Amino acid sequence: MSAVIVERVKAHFGGAVVETTSFRGDETIVVTPAAYYDVAKFLRDDAACDMSMFIDITAVDYPSRDARFELVLSLYSLHKGHRIRLKTRLFEAEEGEPADAAKPTTVPTVSTIWAAANWFEREVWDMFGLKFEGHPDLRRLLLYEEFQGHPLRKDYPADKTQPLIPYRQGPDVLGKQLPFLGDEGMPFGRKDWAQRDAAWADDAMGDPSDAPPPDGTAPTPVP
């Protein structure tokens, strides 16, 4: 049933279709990143495809491949009842290097086609570090702004720990915020011991216990 769609996409975007596979009843089309947006739009607008529903967007990391990431878009037609998986292969974006047209690292957002894609593209950015051109609000979805790295990449160790982040200050309310401000809630283990020690070191001439504690708590006696 879904094979019809594969044929239609092939007929319209002959050169852009890299590969098509059919496995256990799932039809997959792999297209070039340049054609990805147009194919997605075609899949929704074409009457025979009619992919009215966005099912999912995710990525898979294959570090050994040249084009490291595979972006996987799943679609469903509510009226026709068929499904398709649209894939495109992207390269890893290198810090500071100019964009290389032969090695595309981004694709346009499809959140203009299906509103549902908004958050899930944010999740792909969060987890894999893939950017989407023209995305209205590309913040991290599940993790926090200061998180280092993108955890679902295969080279991110599963047992890696993240540094303790400083309190966020400032008026940016709509940015992703920390759960508590400094004066909010209980500062579990948040005493800045390094700062206290530094204050004492500056006051090396005097008795350490005379130094004013930076956070207002009584200093613990040093043996």
Added chain:
Amino acid sequence: MEPNDYDIDETDLELPTEPMRLNMGPSHPAMHGTIRMILELDGESVEKVDVQMGYLHRGFEKMCERGTWAQVFPYTDRLNYVSPILNNVGYALAVEKLCGITVPERCQWYRVILGELSRAADHLTCNAAMAMELGAFTPFLWMMKAREHIWDLLEEETGARLTHSFFRIGGAAKPPTENLKRRATEICEAVERVCRESEKLLLTNRIFLDRMQGIGKISAAEAIQFGWTGPALRSTGVAYDVRKAHPYLTYDRVEFEVPVGHDGDNYDRFMVRWAELYQSMRIVRQCVEQMPDDGPVNVDAPELILPDKQDVYRTIEGTIQHFKLVMEGPKVPKGEVYSYTEGGNGELGFYIVSDGTGTPYRVRVRPPCVFTLQGFPRMIRGHMIADIVPTFGSVNMIGGECDR
């Protein structure tokens, strides 16, 4: 002096206003889960909401890449922890699709029975919490009583009340108990009786109706744009149910209806879940009639199924097979599939990629409640702050599934 003596343009009297920003959550007593909302308010009505989630993120997808295919089951329990059986079945079906196997008929019926009871527990919990948040505490206790009946049966069958980890690739951990059919019939009756009682308590209550009807409305077209599935989509009048549209297990051999609403407001979402409860009970009754009393539960595939304990202790083949399955995991053929089932909140999909080893290369879950939650800012726009509570309740955001 009459006020009319002055010829005042009333707009001149209004003070200049600007939207007020209010923080709600992440830990708020009236919220369903740990989630934060930044509200932009005009007076008491909500202009804009920024939903920030991820406070319960555990790295489900990363964890799956560390263990064997079988070790994913306990993690799936903790996705939608109100109906763990449905997640177990969803994941098991995905791996079975990749392996190209179908479980025996008896196991299929068994999965449907436990799955439908789980779905009933899910809907009961959601509706009960929604009612309680509106102050209706008695119906909450009534519905919890019904859920207890269901959990008693699930405990008898699986050994655990909440995190069952019961179904396996290619079957189930244990065959059904002897009492299953009798107990399931009893529980269907008990649940329906309790439901009818709580209906009387709730559905003619003026306060309840006023706060539910016409609040959090959304149109079918918008719901589809947001990718809604499950009861939330059906409340807008779109009769999409995976069990009907793409029957899996034995859903094509039982009769049931797909209840739909037409307004897409809180009341419709409540009522769709409520009607589905009765349909679930109807399905369970038919399953009890049709399920065979004997026959295998697991597929005959030694490369996937753990051998009998007697064989493990008495034969060298059994010992080796057990060792290989536990240490290396069942070898799943290379490839990738997307498998979808009807979870408590909608289409629960698993996109899994295998590189042919005993460890998943990638497990991706399509969390249905995130899609519903994404439509929340649209639903609440223009309503009051107090309406957030029932509307957010009707979204049925489950922290484990939402944040993964």
